[in-house]
Amino acid sequence: MANLDRRRFLQLSALAAGGAALTACGGGGAASAPATVGPTGTAATGDITVWSWQGPAAMMKALVPDFQKQFPGIKVDVQDIGNPAIWDKITSGMAAGGQGLGDVLHIGVDYLPAYIEKFPDGLADLVPLGADQHKAKFAQGMWETVSRSGKVYALPWEANSAGFYYRADLFEKAGVDVDALQTWDEVIEAGIKLKEKTGVQLLGINKPATQADSAGLFQMLLQLQDSFYFDMQGNVTLDTPQAVTALTIIKKLNDAGLVADLAGGWNTMMSSIKKGSVAVQAMPTWFGGIIEETAPDQKGKWKVRLPPAVTAGGKVSATVNSTHLAVAGTSKHREAAFAFAEFVLTRPENQVKIYKGKGIAPALMAAYDDPVFHEPSAFFSGQKKGEIFLNALEQPSYVTNYSADYPRALKAVDDAQGKVLLKGADPAAVLKEAADLIAQQTGRKVLR
Numbered sequence: 105m106a107n108l109d110r111r112r113f114l115q116l117s118a119l120a121a122g123g124a125a126l127t128a129c130g131g132g133g134a135a136s137a138p139a140t141v142g143p144t145g146t147a148a149t150g151d152i153t154v155w156s157w158q159g160p161a162a163m164m165k166a167l168v169p170d171f172q173k174q175f176p177g178i179k180v181d182v183q184d185i186g187n188p189a190i191w192d193k194i195t196s197g198m199a200a201g202g203q204g205l206g207d208v209l210h211i212g213v214d215y216l217p218a219y220i221e222k223f224p225d226g227l228a229d230l231v232p233l234g235a236d237q238h239k240a241k242f243a244q245g246m247w248e249t250v251s252r253s254g255k256v257y258a259l260p261w262e263a264n265s266a267g268f269y270y271r272a273d274l275f276e277k278a279g280v281d282v283d284a285l286q287t288w289d290e291v292i293e294a295g296i297k298l299k300e301k302t303g304v305q306l307l308g309i310n311k312p313a314t315q316a317d318s319a320g321l322f323q324m325l326l327q328l329q330d331s332f333y334f335d336m337q338g339n340v341t342l343d344t345p346q347a348v349t350a351l352t353i354i355k356k357l358n359d360a361g362l363v364a365d366l367a368g369g370w371n372t373m374m375s376s377i378k379k380g381s382v383a384v385q386a387m388p389t390w391f392g393g394i395i396e397e398t399a400p401d402q403k404g405k406w407k408v409r410l411p412p413a414v415t416a417g418g419k420v421s422a423t424v425n426s427t428h429l430a431v432a433g434t435s436k437h438r439e440a441a442f443a444f445a446e447f448v449l450t451r452p453e454n455q456v457k458i459y460k461g462k463g464i465a466p467a468l469m470a471a472y473d474d475p476v477f478h479e480p481s482a483f484f485s486g487q488k489k490g491e492i493f494l495n496a497l498e499q500p501s502y503v504t505n506y507s508a509d510y511p512r513a514l515k516a517v518d519d520a521q522g523k524v525l526l527k528g529a530d531p532a533a534v535l536k537e538a539a540d541l542i543a544q545q546t547g548r549k550v551l552r
Contacts, residue, residue, distance in 0.1 A: 155185050245501030265423055310368075324422065331502075377399050516542050
């Protein structure tokens with residue numbers, strides 16, 4: 105099952121400016137074991153360091169013995185740096201010319217573009233190491249996410265789809281068929297009925313944005329419309345019909361009294377699940393494990409589906425976040441580092457082990473052939489939860505461009521949403537202000 109470390113409520117910090125040339129050595133040490141043939145057929149030896157956090161780090165450590173049976177010339181040290189501490193440590197290392205970086209770096213989709221843009225040599229191009237042979241193995245959109253201008257900067261690890269987790273018992277008490285809800289306008293109508301019948305609010309949002317990434321629902325509603333904060337050319341896309349529609353839905357939810365204020369952040373959210381004070385968690389794949397760990401006594405009361413469309417006939421699937429394994433540009437043992445990343449991420453049996461251990465949903469599509477993804481879940485009322493999200497991964501996916509300025513955009517969106525939720529501001533007006541502010545701060549063009 106997933107651990108709390110999989111949450112996306114990260115304390116995002118601004119990345120160091122500039123793109124210093126990386127010349128210092130990485131985390132690899134001198135080779136001492138016999139040479140081993142690596143991915144490109146050349147010697148893969150040396151001591152490599154892998155940086156990750158909690159759950160993923162634990163699972164990679166568990167895979168090391170099997171890896172070293174096949175690559176005895178490589179010694180692997182997997183380090184749990186912590187999340188969000190890892191982002192500051194990678195950023196600081198790159199800003200210092202790559203000094204002290206691990207050889208293999210676990211990187212979230214929201215940070216990868218910033219590292220690529222600000223530190224062009226910070227991550228190794230994996231194409232010369234043979235990465236392209238794996239291009240077709242991952243969920244749609246994943247390869248485009250890790251690639252830029254013919255270079256591949258990482259191998260995809262996990263692909264989290266948008267989800268709609270809900271208390272089936274509460275909706276049943278209210279006489280609402282959740283599976284029949286086609287759009288978010290219908291969700292609002294159902295939420296009103298739910299509150300009238302049960303006294304429970306529909307969902308929760310950290311209204312004053314006391315933690316970064318408090319606009320997760322807004323972001324998901326954008327991605328269901330094949331939109332985001334930036335387009336692939338880097339233009340700001342917050343003053344657009346898609347953005348206004350997303351924030352207007354949130355305003356309607358709030359105006360109807362359906363949004364609980366989770367101003368306390370993560371702990372408040374967990375408390376709301378335990379108490380049953382909100383009925384819906386519009387969260388990605390990984391959040392199912394959080395619900396199970398947080399409220400085991402609610403077994404059989406929960407169900408999950410893909411989210412309703414923003415507009416009638418619209419998309420119900422979106423890959424909303426992902427993580428990847430990259431190789432530091434300064435690694436002295438790139439071949440060995442890539443061999444480990446390849447071992448972890450491109451072998452279905454290893455991704456299945458990781459899923460069984462920590463509930464991390466793989467981007468590697470062949471992993472889903474394993475029965476574990478097709479078994480009924482007792483906690484989720486006998487549903488085959490894995491198949492629900494597999495269906496989403498099989499659909500065409502919009503490639504999200506977080507860009508190096510995502511932290512700035514996220515802050516602007518959090519502030520705009522707060523004005524709507526706490527002061528009743530007009531969504532179109534606050535989004536225009538947010539778009540103009542980002543353009544002023546970054547020099548980017550606003551697409552209108």
